[in-house]
Amino acid sequence: MRKEDLRIVYMGTPDFAVESLRVLVENGYNVVGVVTMPDKPIGRHGSVLQSSPVKQYAESKGLPVLQPEKLKDETFLTQLKDWNADLQIVVAFRMLPEVVWDMPRLGTFNLHASLLPQYRGAAPINWAVINGDNETGATTFFLTHEIDTGKIILQRRLPIADTDDVGTVHDSLMQMGAKLVTDTVDLLLAGKVDVVSQEDFYKDLSELRPAPKIFKDTCHINWNQPVKKIYDFIRGLSPYPAAWTELVAVDGSRQVLKIYQTEKRLVNHDISVGTICTDKKSYIDIAVEDGYLRLLSLQLAGKKRMNVTDFLNGNKQIGDYTVE
Structure with a gap:
Protein backbone atom coordinates (compact mmCIF):
# COMPACT_ATOMS: atom_id res chain seq x y z
CA MET A 1 0.00 0.00 0.00
CA LEU A 208 11.74 1.91 36.42
CA ARG A 209 11.50 5.65 37.01
CA PRO A 210 7.95 7.02 36.88
CA ALA A 211 6.82 10.29 35.30
CA PRO A 212 3.67 11.31 37.19
CA LYS A 213 1.71 14.45 36.44
CA ILE A 214 3.23 17.60 37.93
CA PHE A 215 1.16 19.78 40.26
CA LYS A 216 1.88 23.10 41.94
CA ASP A 217 3.13 21.46 45.14
CA THR A 218 5.48 19.30 43.07
CA CYS A 219 7.27 22.49 41.97
CA HIS A 220 8.09 23.79 45.47
CA ILE A 221 11.88 23.92 45.91
CA ASN A 222 13.40 22.01 48.81
CA TRP A 223 16.57 23.94 49.64
CA ASN A 224 17.88 21.23 51.99
CA GLN A 225 19.50 19.33 49.14
CA PRO A 226 22.82 19.42 47.26
CA VAL A 227 23.20 22.28 44.79
CA LYS A 228 23.24 19.97 41.75
CA LYS A 229 19.92 18.39 42.72
CA ILE A 230 18.24 21.78 43.15
CA TYR A 231 19.80 23.05 39.90
CA ASP A 232 18.38 20.05 37.99
CA PHE A 233 14.99 20.46 39.67
CA ILE A 234 14.72 24.09 38.52
CA ARG A 235 15.75 23.43 34.91
CA GLY A 236 13.43 20.42 34.83
CA LEU A 237 10.49 22.76 35.43
CA SER A 238 11.62 25.69 33.27
CA PRO A 239 9.99 27.44 31.54
CA TYR A 240 6.78 25.66 32.51
CA PRO A 241 5.30 25.18 35.06
CA ALA A 242 8.33 26.74 36.86
CA ALA A 243 9.90 25.91 40.22
CA TRP A 244 8.96 28.23 43.06
CA THR A 245 9.95 29.18 46.56
CA GLU A 246 8.70 31.62 49.19
CA LEU A 247 10.56 34.77 50.16
CA VAL A 248 10.19 35.18 53.91
CA ALA A 249 10.61 38.64 55.44
CA VAL A 250 11.78 39.42 58.98
CA ASP A 251 8.18 40.10 59.98
CA GLY A 252 7.11 36.67 58.67
CA SER A 253 5.30 37.94 55.57
CA ARG A 254 5.73 35.82 52.45
CA GLN A 255 5.62 36.16 48.69
CA VAL A 256 6.06 33.58 45.96
CA LEU A 257 9.15 33.70 43.75
CA LYS A 258 9.44 31.60 40.58
CA ILE A 259 12.94 30.66 39.47
CA TYR A 260 13.72 29.78 35.85
CA GLN A 261 17.49 29.75 35.43
CA THR A 262 20.41 29.33 37.80
CA GLU A 263 24.11 28.53 38.02
CA LYS A 264 25.82 26.09 40.40
CA ARG A 265 28.55 27.36 42.73
CA LEU A 266 30.23 24.52 44.62
CA VAL A 267 32.10 26.13 47.55
CA ASN A 268 32.48 25.50 51.25
CA HIS A 269 30.71 27.93 53.58
CA ASP A 270 29.13 28.09 57.01
CA ILE A 271 26.05 30.13 56.08
CA SER A 272 22.58 28.82 56.96
CA VAL A 273 20.67 27.07 54.17
CA GLY A 274 18.16 29.44 52.59
CA THR A 275 20.14 32.61 53.28
CA ILE A 276 20.12 35.13 50.42
CA CYS A 277 23.47 36.73 49.58
CA THR A 278 23.52 39.64 47.14
CA ASP A 279 25.47 42.76 46.17
CA LYS A 280 22.08 44.36 45.30
CA LYS A 281 23.38 45.09 41.79
CA SER A 282 24.40 42.03 39.81
CA TYR A 283 23.91 38.74 41.65
CA ILE A 284 21.67 36.82 44.03
CA ASP A 285 23.03 33.65 45.64
CA ILE A 286 21.03 31.20 47.75
CA ALA A 287 23.06 29.27 50.31
CA VAL A 288 22.61 25.49 50.22
CA GLU A 289 24.43 22.68 51.98
CA ASP A 290 27.37 22.35 49.57
CA GLY A 291 27.54 25.78 47.92
CA TYR A 292 25.33 28.43 46.41
CA LEU A 293 22.71 28.56 43.70
CA ARG A 294 23.08 31.76 41.71
CA LEU A 295 19.76 33.06 40.36
CA LEU A 296 19.81 34.27 36.75
CA SER A 297 16.13 34.52 35.76
CA LEU A 298 13.22 34.90 38.19
CA GLN A 299 9.72 36.26 38.66
CA LEU A 300 7.76 37.60 41.61
CA ALA A 301 4.09 36.66 41.78
CA GLY A 302 2.07 39.09 39.67
CA LYS A 303 5.16 40.48 37.93
CA LYS A 304 6.94 39.62 34.69
CA ARG A 305 9.95 37.35 34.35
CA MET A 306 13.26 39.25 34.61
CA ASN A 307 16.99 38.67 34.50
CA VAL A 308 18.73 39.17 37.82
CA THR A 309 20.11 42.67 37.17
CA ASP A 310 16.72 44.03 36.13
CA PHE A 311 15.12 42.31 39.10
CA LEU A 312 17.59 43.90 41.53
CA ASN A 313 16.92 47.37 40.12
CA GLY A 314 13.49 47.24 41.72
CA ASN A 315 14.05 44.75 44.55
CA LYS A 316 17.26 45.70 46.36
CA GLN A 317 15.72 44.70 49.69
CA ILE A 318 15.80 41.01 48.72
CA GLY A 319 18.92 40.50 50.83
CA ASP A 320 16.75 41.00 53.91
CA TYR A 321 14.74 37.87 53.08
CA THR A 322 15.34 34.12 53.38
CA VAL A 323 13.79 31.41 51.22
CA GLU A 324 11.69 28.43 52.21
Whole structure:
Protein backbone atom coordinates (compact mmCIF):
# COMPACT_ATOMS: atom_id res chain seq x y z
CA MET A 1 0.00 0.00 0.00
CA ARG A 2 1.19 3.52 -0.80
CA LYS A 3 1.28 6.15 1.93
CA GLU A 4 -1.31 8.16 -0.02
CA ASP A 5 -3.76 5.26 0.35
CA LEU A 6 -3.20 4.49 4.05
CA ARG A 7 -6.05 6.13 5.96
CA ILE A 8 -4.67 7.72 9.15
CA VAL A 9 -6.59 9.24 12.05
CA TYR A 10 -4.41 11.49 14.19
CA MET A 11 -5.06 12.17 17.89
CA GLY A 12 -3.32 14.92 19.86
CA THR A 13 -3.77 18.24 21.61
CA PRO A 14 -0.77 20.46 22.59
CA ASP A 15 2.03 22.11 20.64
CA PHE A 16 4.17 18.99 21.01
CA ALA A 17 1.64 17.08 18.89
CA VAL A 18 1.43 19.67 16.11
CA GLU A 19 4.87 18.92 14.66
CA SER A 20 4.16 15.23 14.02
CA LEU A 21 0.85 16.10 12.37
CA ARG A 22 2.52 18.79 10.25
CA VAL A 23 5.22 16.40 9.05
CA LEU A 24 2.63 13.77 8.13
CA VAL A 25 0.49 16.24 6.20
CA GLU A 26 3.36 18.01 4.44
CA ASN A 27 4.93 14.73 3.37
CA GLY A 28 1.81 13.43 1.68
CA TYR A 29 0.51 10.94 4.22
CA ASN A 30 -3.26 10.49 4.07
CA VAL A 31 -4.58 11.99 7.32
CA VAL A 32 -8.35 11.60 7.00
CA GLY A 33 -9.30 13.13 10.35
CA VAL A 34 -8.07 14.55 13.63
CA VAL A 35 -9.29 13.96 17.19
CA THR A 36 -8.43 16.52 19.86
CA MET A 37 -9.68 17.87 23.18
CA PRO A 38 -12.76 20.11 23.36
CA ASP A 39 -12.16 23.86 23.22
CA LYS A 40 -11.03 25.23 26.58
CA PRO A 41 -12.65 28.22 28.34
CA ILE A 42 -10.18 31.04 28.97
CA GLY A 43 -10.38 34.54 30.36
CA ARG A 44 -11.57 35.82 33.71
CA HIS A 45 -15.12 34.59 33.26
CA GLY A 46 -14.41 31.65 30.96
CA SER A 47 -16.54 33.24 28.30
CA VAL A 48 -13.99 32.75 25.50
CA LEU A 49 -13.23 29.32 24.08
CA GLN A 50 -9.73 28.51 22.86
CA SER A 51 -9.01 25.72 20.37
CA SER A 52 -6.13 23.35 20.97
CA PRO A 53 -2.95 23.89 18.89
CA VAL A 54 -3.68 20.62 17.05
CA LYS A 55 -7.19 21.78 16.15
CA GLN A 56 -5.87 25.12 14.93
CA TYR A 57 -3.37 23.42 12.64
CA ALA A 58 -5.89 20.81 11.42
CA GLU A 59 -8.44 23.46 10.49
CA SER A 60 -5.78 25.49 8.68
CA LYS A 61 -5.25 22.44 6.45
CA GLY A 62 -8.94 21.68 6.00
CA LEU A 63 -8.83 18.45 7.99
CA PRO A 64 -12.03 17.26 9.67
CA VAL A 65 -11.89 17.43 13.48
CA LEU A 66 -13.71 15.59 16.26
CA GLN A 67 -13.64 16.86 19.86
CA PRO A 68 -15.36 14.30 22.08
CA GLU A 69 -16.03 15.00 25.73
CA LYS A 70 -16.17 11.26 26.36
CA LEU A 71 -14.29 8.72 24.27
CA LYS A 72 -16.96 6.05 24.72
CA ASP A 73 -19.76 8.31 23.49
CA GLU A 74 -21.75 6.44 20.85
CA THR A 75 -21.98 9.42 18.50
CA PHE A 76 -18.21 9.90 18.59
CA LEU A 77 -17.55 6.19 18.04
CA THR A 78 -19.85 6.18 15.03
CA GLN A 79 -18.16 9.25 13.54
CA LEU A 80 -14.72 7.77 14.17
CA LYS A 81 -15.70 4.46 12.56
CA ASP A 82 -17.05 6.32 9.52
CA TRP A 83 -13.51 7.63 8.84
CA ASN A 84 -12.57 3.97 8.17
CA ALA A 85 -9.00 4.40 9.42
CA ASP A 86 -6.32 1.82 8.68
CA LEU A 87 -4.15 3.28 11.44
CA GLN A 88 -4.47 5.66 14.38
CA ILE A 89 -1.56 7.73 15.69
CA VAL A 90 -1.62 9.25 19.18
CA VAL A 91 0.73 12.04 20.30
CA ALA A 92 0.14 13.77 23.66
CA PHE A 93 -3.58 13.08 23.87
CA ARG A 94 -5.32 11.05 26.57
CA MET A 95 -5.81 7.44 27.58
CA LEU A 96 -7.96 5.64 24.99
CA PRO A 97 -10.50 2.91 25.69
CA GLU A 98 -10.02 -0.39 23.86
CA VAL A 99 -13.03 0.28 21.67
CA VAL A 100 -11.08 3.21 20.19
CA TRP A 101 -7.50 1.92 20.01
CA ASP A 102 -8.55 -1.47 18.66
CA MET A 103 -10.68 -0.01 15.86
CA PRO A 104 -8.21 0.27 12.92
CA ARG A 105 -6.99 -2.88 11.16
CA LEU A 106 -3.33 -1.90 11.77
CA GLY A 107 -3.98 -0.81 15.33
CA THR A 108 -3.00 2.41 17.13
CA PHE A 109 0.48 3.55 18.00
CA ASN A 110 1.60 6.24 20.40
CA LEU A 111 4.63 8.55 20.43
CA HIS A 112 5.99 8.87 23.97
CA ALA A 113 8.71 11.34 24.93
CA SER A 114 10.99 8.95 26.80
CA LEU A 115 13.00 5.78 26.35
CA LEU A 116 10.29 3.40 27.45
CA PRO A 117 9.89 1.56 29.73
CA GLN A 118 11.50 4.42 31.66
CA TYR A 119 9.32 7.41 32.50
CA ARG A 120 5.88 6.04 31.86
CA GLY A 121 3.36 8.75 32.71
CA ALA A 122 2.25 12.29 31.98
CA ALA A 123 5.49 14.28 32.38
CA PRO A 124 8.42 12.23 31.01
CA ILE A 125 10.48 15.19 29.76
CA ASN A 126 10.28 17.06 33.07
CA TRP A 127 11.28 14.07 35.17
CA ALA A 128 14.25 13.11 32.98
CA VAL A 129 15.72 16.59 33.48
CA ILE A 130 14.74 16.81 37.16
CA ASN A 131 16.54 13.51 37.80
CA GLY A 132 19.70 14.80 36.13
CA ASP A 133 19.72 12.25 33.30
CA ASN A 134 22.24 12.84 30.53
CA GLU A 135 20.02 11.35 27.85
CA THR A 136 16.41 10.73 27.02
CA GLY A 137 14.62 9.90 23.79
CA ALA A 138 11.36 9.08 22.07
CA THR A 139 9.51 5.81 21.57
CA THR A 140 6.70 4.63 19.33
CA PHE A 141 4.68 1.69 20.66
CA PHE A 142 1.35 -0.03 20.09
CA LEU A 143 -1.37 0.84 22.58
CA THR A 144 -2.65 -1.80 24.96
CA HIS A 145 -4.73 -1.85 28.14
CA GLU A 146 -2.15 -0.49 30.61
CA ILE A 147 -0.90 3.04 29.91
CA ASP A 148 2.54 3.32 28.24
CA THR A 149 3.21 -0.43 28.43
CA GLY A 150 2.65 -1.63 24.84
CA LYS A 151 5.19 -3.29 22.57
CA ILE A 152 7.92 -0.98 21.28
CA ILE A 153 8.21 -0.31 17.55
CA LEU A 154 11.04 2.25 17.34
CA GLN A 155 13.23 4.27 19.71
CA ARG A 156 15.72 7.11 19.26
CA ARG A 157 18.06 8.63 21.85
CA LEU A 158 18.67 12.30 22.60
CA PRO A 159 21.52 13.64 24.79
CA ILE A 160 20.64 16.10 27.55
CA ALA A 161 23.27 18.78 28.21
CA ASP A 162 23.81 20.02 31.75
CA THR A 163 22.62 23.46 30.61
CA ASP A 164 19.43 22.25 28.91
CA ASP A 165 16.10 23.06 30.49
CA VAL A 166 12.86 21.21 29.86
CA GLY A 167 11.90 23.69 27.12
CA THR A 168 15.05 22.90 25.15
CA VAL A 169 14.60 19.15 25.51
CA HIS A 170 10.88 19.41 24.66
CA ASP A 171 11.60 21.17 21.37
CA SER A 172 14.34 18.71 20.39
CA LEU A 173 12.12 15.72 21.18
CA MET A 174 9.25 17.30 19.27
CA GLN A 175 11.39 17.40 16.11
CA MET A 176 12.85 13.93 16.70
CA GLY A 177 9.43 12.50 17.47
CA ALA A 178 7.91 13.76 14.23
CA LYS A 179 10.54 11.88 12.22
CA LEU A 180 10.03 8.81 14.40
CA VAL A 181 6.30 8.90 13.62
CA THR A 182 6.81 8.93 9.84
CA ASP A 183 9.49 6.24 10.09
CA THR A 184 7.06 4.09 12.06
CA VAL A 185 4.34 4.55 9.46
CA ASP A 186 6.82 3.63 6.72
CA LEU A 187 7.71 0.40 8.54
CA LEU A 188 4.03 -0.47 8.83
CA LEU A 189 3.49 0.23 5.14
CA ALA A 190 6.42 -2.02 4.26
CA GLY A 191 5.28 -4.77 6.63
CA LYS A 192 8.64 -4.66 8.41
CA VAL A 193 7.58 -3.90 11.97
CA ASP A 194 9.45 -6.03 14.51
CA VAL A 195 8.08 -5.14 17.94
CA VAL A 196 9.86 -5.66 21.26
CA SER A 197 8.17 -6.22 24.62
CA GLN A 198 8.98 -3.59 27.25
CA GLU A 199 9.56 -6.40 29.75
CA ASP A 200 12.75 -7.24 27.83
CA PHE A 201 14.31 -3.99 29.14
CA TYR A 202 14.04 -4.62 32.89
CA LYS A 203 13.99 -7.42 35.46
CA ASP A 204 11.96 -5.73 38.19
CA LEU A 205 9.52 -2.82 38.28
CA SER A 206 11.70 -1.17 40.93
CA GLU A 207 14.21 -0.40 38.15
CA LEU A 208 11.74 1.91 36.42
CA ARG A 209 11.50 5.65 37.01
CA PRO A 210 7.95 7.02 36.88
CA ALA A 211 6.82 10.29 35.30
CA PRO A 212 3.67 11.31 37.19
CA LYS A 213 1.71 14.45 36.44
CA ILE A 214 3.23 17.60 37.93
CA PHE A 215 1.16 19.78 40.26
CA LYS A 216 1.88 23.10 41.94
CA ASP A 217 3.13 21.46 45.14
CA THR A 218 5.48 19.30 43.07
CA CYS A 219 7.27 22.49 41.97
CA HIS A 220 8.09 23.79 45.47
CA ILE A 221 11.88 23.92 45.91
CA ASN A 222 13.40 22.01 48.81
CA TRP A 223 16.57 23.94 49.64
CA ASN A 224 17.88 21.23 51.99
CA GLN A 225 19.50 19.33 49.14
CA PRO A 226 22.82 19.42 47.26
CA VAL A 227 23.20 22.28 44.79
CA LYS A 228 23.24 19.97 41.75
CA LYS A 229 19.92 18.39 42.72
CA ILE A 230 18.24 21.78 43.15
CA TYR A 231 19.80 23.05 39.90
CA ASP A 232 18.38 20.05 37.99
CA PHE A 233 14.99 20.46 39.67
CA ILE A 234 14.72 24.09 38.52
CA ARG A 235 15.75 23.43 34.91
CA GLY A 236 13.43 20.42 34.83
CA LEU A 237 10.49 22.76 35.43
CA SER A 238 11.62 25.69 33.27
CA PRO A 239 9.99 27.44 31.54
CA TYR A 240 6.78 25.66 32.51
CA PRO A 241 5.30 25.18 35.06
CA ALA A 242 8.33 26.74 36.86
CA ALA A 243 9.90 25.91 40.22
CA TRP A 244 8.96 28.23 43.06
CA THR A 245 9.95 29.18 46.56
CA GLU A 246 8.70 31.62 49.19
CA LEU A 247 10.56 34.77 50.16
CA VAL A 248 10.19 35.18 53.91
CA ALA A 249 10.61 38.64 55.44
CA VAL A 250 11.78 39.42 58.98
CA ASP A 251 8.18 40.10 59.98
CA GLY A 252 7.11 36.67 58.67
CA SER A 253 5.30 37.94 55.57
CA ARG A 254 5.73 35.82 52.45
CA GLN A 255 5.62 36.16 48.69
CA VAL A 256 6.06 33.58 45.96
CA LEU A 257 9.15 33.70 43.75
CA LYS A 258 9.44 31.60 40.58
CA ILE A 259 12.94 30.66 39.47
CA TYR A 260 13.72 29.78 35.85
CA GLN A 261 17.49 29.75 35.43
CA THR A 262 20.41 29.33 37.80
CA GLU A 263 24.11 28.53 38.02
CA LYS A 264 25.82 26.09 40.40
CA ARG A 265 28.55 27.36 42.73
CA LEU A 266 30.23 24.52 44.62
CA VAL A 267 32.10 26.13 47.55
CA ASN A 268 32.48 25.50 51.25
CA HIS A 269 30.71 27.93 53.58
CA ASP A 270 29.13 28.09 57.01
CA ILE A 271 26.05 30.13 56.08
CA SER A 272 22.58 28.82 56.96
CA VAL A 273 20.67 27.07 54.17
CA GLY A 274 18.16 29.44 52.59
CA THR A 275 20.14 32.61 53.28
CA ILE A 276 20.12 35.13 50.42
CA CYS A 277 23.47 36.73 49.58
CA THR A 278 23.52 39.64 47.14
CA ASP A 279 25.47 42.76 46.17
CA LYS A 280 22.08 44.36 45.30
CA LYS A 281 23.38 45.09 41.79
CA SER A 282 24.40 42.03 39.81
CA TYR A 283 23.91 38.74 41.65
CA ILE A 284 21.67 36.82 44.03
CA ASP A 285 23.03 33.65 45.64
CA ILE A 286 21.03 31.20 47.75
CA ALA A 287 23.06 29.27 50.31
CA VAL A 288 22.61 25.49 50.22
CA GLU A 289 24.43 22.68 51.98
CA ASP A 290 27.37 22.35 49.57
CA GLY A 291 27.54 25.78 47.92
CA TYR A 292 25.33 28.43 46.41
CA LEU A 293 22.71 28.56 43.70
CA ARG A 294 23.08 31.76 41.71
CA LEU A 295 19.76 33.06 40.36
CA LEU A 296 19.81 34.27 36.75
CA SER A 297 16.13 34.52 35.76
CA LEU A 298 13.22 34.90 38.19
CA GLN A 299 9.72 36.26 38.66
CA LEU A 300 7.76 37.60 41.61
CA ALA A 301 4.09 36.66 41.78
CA GLY A 302 2.07 39.09 39.67
CA LYS A 303 5.16 40.48 37.93
CA LYS A 304 6.94 39.62 34.69
CA ARG A 305 9.95 37.35 34.35
CA MET A 306 13.26 39.25 34.61
CA ASN A 307 16.99 38.67 34.50
CA VAL A 308 18.73 39.17 37.82
CA THR A 309 20.11 42.67 37.17
CA ASP A 310 16.72 44.03 36.13
CA PHE A 311 15.12 42.31 39.10
CA LEU A 312 17.59 43.90 41.53
CA ASN A 313 16.92 47.37 40.12
CA GLY A 314 13.49 47.24 41.72
CA ASN A 315 14.05 44.75 44.55
CA LYS A 316 17.26 45.70 46.36
CA GLN A 317 15.72 44.70 49.69
CA ILE A 318 15.80 41.01 48.72
CA GLY A 319 18.92 40.50 50.83
CA ASP A 320 16.75 41.00 53.91
CA TYR A 321 14.74 37.87 53.08
CA THR A 322 15.34 34.12 53.38
CA VAL A 323 13.79 31.41 51.22
CA GLU A 324 11.69 28.43 52.21
